[in-house]
Amino acid sequence: MADNLLQSLPAEWYLSEPELFTETHTSRIIMVRLENGEQAVVKQLNATGMENELRGAHYLEWHDGHGCVRVLKQQDNNLLLEYGGSRTLLDHLNEHGDSSATLIFTDLFQRLQETFRSQKPVSPDFVPLRKQFSSLFKKAEKDRKAGERSIFVDVAAIADRLLDNQRDIQPLHGDIHHENILFGKRGWLVIDPQALLGDPAYDAANMFYNPVERTDLRTDPKRVATMAKIFEDVFRRDRKDYLEFGMAHACLSASWHDEDKNHEERDRSLAVATTIREVLASAA
Template sequence: MADSIHETFPAEWQISSPELFVETHTSRIIMVRLADGTPAVIKALNETGMREELRGVHYLDWHDGNGSIRVLAEKGNLLLLEHAGNRTLLDHLNEHGDDAATAIAVDVLLKLLANNGQSKSFAPDLRPLREQYASLFKKAEIDRNNGDASIFVEAAGIADTLLSNPVDVQPLHGDVHHENILLGDRGWLVIDPQGLLGDPMYDAANMFYNPLERQDLRASDQRVATMALTFSRAFNRDIRTILGYAMSHAALSASWHTEDENFEEAELSLGVARAVQRVMASLG
């Protein structure tokens, strides 16, 4: 695919063998080789990417390779990134099961959590979680005004309480899932962060919502209960907090799909929220 490459790369990067991997709404992903033959990734950001993805770059810079890929260089709209590997956590789940995949996710999240003790300042452009939840609050307000005590209303109330009482505020990935955790030479690392700021249990919550194609797992009360207990023990956090973020995140996703009039996906997201809701109710 060399003829698909129209970017000009900085000479000092000394990259070779560029090959277009994929083009998204924010960037072109190009696989390259460094001077020593090591694989790397160039992300060529478009205008949308320059607006939306630089927060993620600042997230990666803050972690400096501890649990995440490294930003090797940056120039203009071009990012030179560490290659995380070719094996995803979804591959591991498919071969070894959900519990084994969850255990790896816990290890990765613990590495990311540990980086908050280094007294490093946060980038000012990281998106606060309350801003992230804007669509859920909007949908809940519409339902309340219509006299509908919907699951969106309940989830928004839970989210408001959690966001008003955050713990261990730090940069968040914002989209931790099985295809954004990859295995390479340095072990399991996260890629493609959104760059949020808030309670790290929001990142844990996204694991309940994934893998997207496994509704049998996502909407399973038993899986929700098992994962919540695992996370509560691993992160030393109250299980209701973890479930609260899990439920509100699933409802937030449903609100995004509702805005897009993708009602089928919205209902699948609500299936996850309802499973978490049932587990929360079972706690008494």
């Protein structure tokens, strides 16, 4: 197996000790050693990955290691990436609590914002945030035509307003969560970006939705309100923006699950949206 993996990698990279870490519908992740003995990661894209994930490499290159893992090399469908570490923010949360994990995130997120402030040019292939929300708008329109005033209908209107009034439009990770934040020799770094383009409040608001398996946190109004206040205090922006983007993201995720006919996950996502809506109502 190791020999086959090694033969699939560019010989001129002088990689060794390949080990398949995981395989997804877009790529396989291979742990390797560089010529100097340091650990690294090869993301080997399949046809789907080549179509949809190369922009993720452009996001990492845009940040150039600032708050993200670095792209070390690229050849054909192979991306050689810096090894971010084995410890996730979820590990930290489980050991030290949600508040501590949230503060680590806010510090990392501020580092990511520094790239935007440097006014570096942006790759043209990032997905506009409005396009990202197409499934929510489609679901809302379907419900509206059926005469159903669902949460999808209500939140789609809020999402439309948010998208019409975006601030500081910039490259977004698009899928920030506790297991996409790793700790290694360069500290906390993000991995595996989806590469969107839009309001950074959307990226931060993804944290209300995570960790995915911690329903106790995701549907706890006190946790939602506390996280929103932290965001407001640290990022100097009205907490309502984060709450509304968080509710919109939860409904967007629910619309994806609805398309897949995964009703259990759809309802779990809607429970997050409902919790955030309750917090918004109590703060009004």
